[in-house]
Amino acid sequence: MKADETTKLKTPGELVDEVESLAQAAKNNHRLGESYVIQSNARVITSNAKNEIAIIDLTRKLEEFNQKAGDQTQKLISLTWAIVILTVLMLIGLGIQIWSG
Secondary structure, three states: OOHHHHHOOOOHHHHHHHHHHHHHHHHHOOOHHHHHHHHHHHHHHHHHHHHHHHHHHHHHHHHHHHHHHHHHHHHHHHHHHHHHHHHHHHHHHHHHHHHHO
16 A cells, blocks of 8 residues: 555545445455454444544534634624724714714
8 A cells, every 4th residue: 555545535435345345355255264354354444434434524514614603703893893883983973962062
């Protein structure tokens, strides 16, 4: 296995194909020792596949959360500017009332 292949996340489909391939190899293998090793590898790969799928899902949820948080931040900035503008207008109106009267 090349170094860059170990760091690349596989898609869920690739992981399922790999697990099915190992499971089929275990079924086709009649020698108990080799079959046990293949089945162990299939369990480990299945566990890794579940972990990678969970990581992919978590990454997508974090991206969605970050997008929503960014949208909320923009709304909060707009609201803050609206409050500043209304406060300035209120102070100008108060100044006009004081000077006129």
